[in-house]
Amino acid sequence: xxxxxxxxxxxxxxxxxxxxxxxxxxxxxxxxxxxxAVVLHGGEPLLLGFQRLKYxxxxxxxxxxxxxxxxxxxxxxxxxxxxxxxxSQYRVSISVSLDGPENINNANRVGHKGEGTFSRxxxxxxxxKSHSDSSFLFAGLLAVIEPKSxxxxxxxxxKSTGTKNVDFLYRDGNHDKLPYGxxxxxxxxxxxxxxxxxxxxxxxxxxxxxxILDDYIRLILGGRSIKEGTGITDFGIVVIDTDGTxxxxxxxxxxxxxxxxxxxxxxxxxxxLVDVFKSEEFALSHMLQRPTSEKCKTCQxxxxxxxxxxxxxxxxxxEYNNPSVYCRDQLHIINHIRAKLQxxxxxxxxxxxxxxxxxx
Numbered sequence: 359x360x361x362x363x364x365x366x367x368x369x370x371x372x373x374x375x376x377x378x379x380x381x382x383x384x385x386x387x388x389x390x391x392x393x394x395a396v397v398l399h400g401g402e403p404l405l406l407g408f409q410r411l412k413y414x415x416x417x418x419x420x421x422x423x424x425x426x427x428x429x430x431x432x433x434x435x436x437x438x439x440x441x442x443x444x445x446s447q448y449r450v451s452i453s454v455s456l457d458g459p460e461n462i463n464n465a466n467r468v469g470h471k472g473e474g475t476f477s478r479x480x481x482x483x484x485x486x487k488s489h490s491d492s493s494f495l496f497a498g499l500l501a502v503i504e505p506k507s508x509x510x511x512x513x514x515x516x517k518s519t520g521t522k523n524v525d526f527l528y529r530d531g532n533h534d535k536l537p538y539g540x541x542x543x544x545x546x547x548x549x550x551x552x553x554x555x556x557x558x559x560x561x562x563x564x565x566x567x568x569x570i571l572d573d574y575i576r577l578i579l580g581g582r583s584i585k586e587g588t589g590i591t592d593f594g595i596v597v598i599d600t601d602g603t604x605x606x607x608x609x610x611x612x613x614x615x616x617x618x619x620x621x622x623x624x625x626x627x628x629x630x631l632v633d634v635f636k637s638e639e640f641a642l643s644h645m646l647q648r649p650t651s652e653k654c655k656t657c658q659x660x661x662x663x664x665x666x667x668x669x670x671x672x673x674x675x676x677e678y679n680n681p682s683v684y685c686r687d688q689l690h691i692i693n694h695i696r697a698k699l700q701x702x703x704x705x706x707x708x709x710x711x712x713x714x715x716x717x718x
Contacts, residue, residue: 362385362498362672367437367599367600367601367603368600368601369405369600370405370406370600371406371410371411371414372601373413373637375598375600375601375602375626375627376414376625376718378419378584378626378627379417379418379598379602379626380417380418380420380421381421382626382630382631382632383396383418383421383422383631384421384422384523385580385630385631386631386632386635387421387422387426387633388502388587388618393425393426393427393460394426394659395428395429396418396422396426396427396428396429396433397428397429397430398414398428398429398430398431398450398642399597400431400432401437402432402433402435403430403431404432404436404437404441405431405436408440408441408444410571411441411444411445411617415428415444415450416448418448418613418661419448419449422553424449427451427563428448428449428450428454429447429450429451429489429497430450430451430452430561431450431453431455431500432452432453432454432455432482432530433454433455433467433475433479433482434454434455434456434478434479434480434482434483434486435475435478435479435481435482437452437454437482437483437485437486438485439485439489441579442485442486442489442491442495445495446491446494446495449494451494451495451496451497452486452495452496452497452505453497453498453499453500453593454479454482454483454486454498454499454500455467455479455499455500455501456483456499456500456501456519457501457502457504457517458501458504458507458511458515458516459476459510459511459512460474460476460477462504462507462512463475463476463479464565465504466502467479471647472684478659482717483519487520496521496522497522497523498522498523498524498567499516499519499521499523499524499525500519500525500528501516501523501524501525501527502526502527502529503526503527503529503548503551503552504539504541505538505539505540505547505548505550505551507551508554509552509558509716510554510558511554512555513555513558513562514558515535515568516566517562521566522566523565523566523568523569524566524567524568524569525568525569525570525585526552526555526568526569526570526640528548528587528666528667528670528687530609530612530669530686531670531683532612532613532669532670532673533669533671533672533673533680533683534673534674536683537670537683537684540683540684540687543683543685543686544686545567545686546686546687546689546690547687548682548684548687549686549687549688549690549694550687550690551688551690552687552691553690553691554693555568555571556691556694556698557696557698559571560698560702569584569585570587570588571695572584573585573587573588573589573627574662574691575695575699577589578660578662578692578696578699579699583664584617586607586647586667587659587664587666587667588643588662588664588666589662590648590660590661590664591664592641592644592648593647594635594644595607595622595632596631596635597618598626598638600622601625602625602626602627603619603623603624603626604620604624604625604626604629604631604634605618605619605620605624606619606620606643607643607646607668607693608644609667609668609669610668610669612669613669613672615686620634620639620640620643621639623637646668646678647664647665647668648665649664649665649666649678649681649682650669650679651665651679651680651681653681653685654681659688659689659692661693662690663682663685663692665681666684666685666688667680667682670682670683670684701703
């Protein structure tokens, strides 16, 4: 499991590639009615430096109105006042990657010399929160689940940061290489961890938003998810690398090298995004979001679970024709949330009935 395609990529995106991206996005905006989002990911986007980033944001906003979301996913360590002013000017929000308290975060998020990054991330986060436009700029935090941690401590830590929301992610893994902390396909370490998280979340009278839990709750109540990985809403995703290469959802490449590549070498400087979106191969990659295994298709929780992320269904033997490696975890947390919501509903009904009786 792993990918080596990054080795072929230039460290920085060129002005030529940026111009080609802007020209393509303008055509996409004109050709489709629904707004789309642009996320600058990495690596670390702020390594571009101020001038390169300014040119990139300038070109993007010249073709994309403010109602279209442009955001940066950053480790937070290079945030400074000039960067924040620039993002404020071009209406670009910033989400910071932070897995939890120092001991949790520093277990995996380290610098080039192996040193923990927690203190530098927190310093950047403080600058972000103290900016005069922080209510717009600070989009929230992104965290990878540490299943061996205490979910109550993790929740309380994130509340203490002053964030508006946290997006918790399942770790990469598949049927050939189980995710960290998961003993077997039938185990539910992540589901149990999320159970502890949802218990404190629902008790909190002033909670922060937790995207994965909110999506599960919304879906159980008949709504829709807002991000891939839950529910049956389809999300069209393409990635553009620093050399202009156009790929499918880059999460796929955690399964094997270049799993995210189209069969034809596509580049933003020589191909049109509107044509890519009309292609049969894009349609097939888009359809990967829908599970194909019989177990998933006949599952009563498919509308909520959605089969999970395609990368978690992979095996060399059956490719994506498997349930998610997190199947048990997802069923565990979905069933627990259902029970909690039913309990809350019963409590409210009993309270309402008691009030009505006392008035008679």
